[in-house]
Amino acid sequence: MSKSPYIPFNLPEIGEEEITAVVETMRSGWLTTGARTAAFETNFQAYTGAKYALALNSCTAALHVALVALGIGPGDEVITTPLTFCSTVHAIVHTGASPVLADVDDAGNLDPESVAARITPRTKALLPVHLAGLPCRMDELWELARRHRLFVVEDAAHAVGTHYRRHHLGAEGASQSDAVAYSFYATKNLTTGEGGMVTTNREELFLRMKCLALHGINRDAWNRYAEKGSWFYQVLEPGFKYNLSDLQSAIGLQQLRKIERFTERRRELAGRYQRAFSAIPELECPPEASEGRHAWHLYILRLRVDQLRIGRDAFLVELRERGIGISVHFIPVPLHPVYQDLGVSYPCPRAIAMYERMFSLPLYPAMTDEQVERVIFAVSEIVREHRVSVGAVVATAQASAAALASGQ
Ligand SMILES: *Cc1c(COP(=O)(O)O)cnc(C)c1O
Numbered sequence: 042m043s044k045s046p047y048i049p050f051n052l053p054e055i056g057e058e059e060i061t062a063v064v065e066t067m068r069s070g071w072l073t074t075g076a077r078t079a080a081f082e083t084n085f086q087a088y089t090g091a092k093y094a095l096a097l098n099s100c101t102a103a104l105h106v107a108l109v110a111l112g113i114g115p116g117d118e119v120i121t122t123p124l125t126f127c128s129t130v131h132a133i134v135h136t137g138a139s140p141v142l143a144d145v146d147d148a149g150n151l152d153p154e155s156v157a158a159r160i161t162p163r164t165k166a167l168l169p170v171h172l173a174g175l176p177c178r179m180d181e182l183w184e185l186a187r188r189h190r191l192f193v194v195e196d197a198a199h200a201v202g203t204h205y206r207r208h209h210l211g212a213e214g215a216s217q218s219d220a221v222a223y224s225f226y227a228t229k230n231l232t233t234g235e236g237g238m239v240t241t242n243r244e245e246l247f248l249r250m251k252c253l254a255l256h257g258i259n260r261d262a263w264n265r266y267a268e269k270g271s272w273f274y275q276v277l278e279p280g281f282k283y284n285l286s287d288l289q290s291a292i293g294l295q296q297l298r299k300i301e302r303f304t305e306r307r308r309e310l311a312g313r314y315q316r317a318f319s320a321i322p323e324l325e326c327p328p329e330a331s332e333g334r335h336a337w338h339l340y341i342l343r344l345r346v347d348q349l350r351i352g353r354d355a356f357l358v359e360l361r362e363r364g365i366g367i368s369v370h371f372i373p374v375p376l377h378p379v380y381q382d383l384g385v386s387y388p389c390p391r392a393i394a395m396y397e398r399m400f401s402l403p404l405y406p407a408m409t410d411e412q413v414e415r416v417i418f419a420v421s422e423i424v425r426e427h428r429v430s431v432g433a434v435v436a437t438a439q440a441s442a443a444a445l446a447s448g449q
Contacts, residue, residue, distance in 0.1 A: 045415060050366030051228045054303060054406050055292075062291040074255075074284040075263040081290035082238070084297050090212035091221070091240035093247035096290060097254055100198045100224030102283035103239035104132035104168070107194045107220035110249040113138050113165050120159050121168040121196075122151045123373040123392040129170055129196050130374055130385065138165065142374055142387040148328045149173070149341065149395060153181035159387065160185070166192035166219075171200040171210070173327065173370070173401075174230070174336030179205050183217040193217065198224035201231045202304040204334035211240040219246060225289070230303060230338050231296045233289035254283040306406040307337040310413055314340050314402065317417040323348045323424045339370055340404040342420070343395065351427035353398050360400075363419040368401045 066077060078096050086094035097103045113119060115137035121129055123142045133140040143159045146152040151169045167186055169177040177195075186193045195218050197203065197210050204210075211221035225236035241247050255261050257280030265271050285293075296303075318324045325343040329335060344353055351359070360367050373392045374380055402416055 045364055047364045048366055048403050048412050050368050050403050052405055052407050053227055053232050058295040059292045062295050063288055066288050066291040072288055073286050074261060075287045077287040078285050078290040081293045085238055089209040089240055092213045092242040094238055094240045095251055096285035097237045097239060097283045098285050099235060100222050100237040101128040101132055103222035103237040105135055106250050106254050106283055107239055108132060108136045110246055110253055111192050117165040118163045119166045119168050120156055120164060122170050123375055123389040124149050124172055124371050125170045126371055140385050142389055144389045145392045148175055150177040153178055153185060157185055160189050164191060166194055168194050168196060170196040171203055173339035173341050174199045174203050175330055176203050176205040176333045192219045194219055195221040197221050199338035200336050202300055202336035206333050213242045225293060230336055231300050233293040236285050236289045252277060253280040256280045303406045304336055310404055310408055311337040311340055313413050321424055323428055340402045341399050342402055344398045346398050348429050349427050350429055353400060356423060357400055359423045360419060365416055365419050366403055370401050
């Protein structure tokens with residue numbers, strides 16, 4: 042339909058700085074976890090205000106190692122959201138614990154009331170996900186955790202740059218969570234290609250995660266090297282291989298310098314979408330952060346399907362035909378066959394209903410104003426072509442009135 046070039050759903054923001062940093066690392070003679078990873082951890086810790094930061098090779102690894110280090114395992118239950126990526130649930134499954142799903146609130150985040158209803162004597166932790174970068178209702182979740190003596194591990198895969206109240210997630214003195222897990226996957230707000238980070242304010246938890254993340258060895262190769270060739274180390278437990286390489290940390294260090302600029306651009310673009318779509322009654326805009334700062338990792342728009350003659354799936358086909366990349370975040374956990382087999386099929390009617398009418402539009406710092414306008418134009422046009430028109434509503438009403446009058 043459109044002759045304009047395709048607008049991809051997502052593009053990473055990689056500059057010459059990242060490229061130079063990787064080349065320098067390759068020439069340095071040290072590729073794996075070393076000085077650059079240590080610097081990335083220090084800078085990330087300073088950025089978020091958390092006491093400790095541990096760089097890992099994914100958010101999935103960060104969630105898993107945090108749960109294991111907290112002692113969560115077989116017989117335990119961990120409550121999480123149905124509107125998340127599968128790996129949130131897998132991190133729980135791989136500890137041997139059982140994932141339990143609670144339903145979402147209107148914002149698409151874990152609903153504290155639904156969480157409260159799913160707490161049992163076996164519940165050990167809450168695993169909220171800050172969907173799209175919108176902070177969860179942490180005060181209410183922390184209150185539940187305090188009352189029931191539960192750990193809190195946050196999935197902040199979308200939430201580098203998110204503020205809850207006036208602080209970054211996991212900030213010392215403001216956060217009551219045990220650990221916060223970030224993703225630096227290729228599509229995320231800050232990327233190292235693949236990568237992750239876990240922050241905590243608890244020293245013993247940090248040391249346990251650090252040990253578990255590198256085979257359960259008490260000192261990593263970089264520390265031994267820095268101590269000028271000491272070869273001795275001990276394996277304390279069967280750990281994992283979750284460390285981040287210096288090649289990736291070199292990218293992360295550069296991305297971190299730009300993250301506030303990226304976030305500002307995301308907020309600006311999301312603001313354009315919000316202004317345009319809030320004027321269209323057939324569309325329901327994503328909520329703004331009422332307490333804190335939305336990192337706008339995703340722009341999730343919802344259709345008022347009762348006011349349209351077109352469903353979500355057909356709407357997405359039309360967007361694709363107009364050259365707009367789209368995605369859906371997320372297919373709710375209970376709809377995947379594997380979790381039905383695992384018995385993870387808690388009723389989540391609000392998540393399912395939201396899923397059926399939502400989709401994500403392109404949103405990334407490299408998008409031009411012109412591209413955003415094209416997306417807005419395409420969405421508006423599809424709505425216009427498929428709205429249940431006033432005329433149609435009147436005709437339907439007249440027809441039913443006539444049917445009533447004629448006794449049918
Ligand atoms: C991307 C994502 C993850 C997984 O992150 P990785 O770094 O790829 O392991 C986990 N949870 C959510 C909500 C995500 O979007």
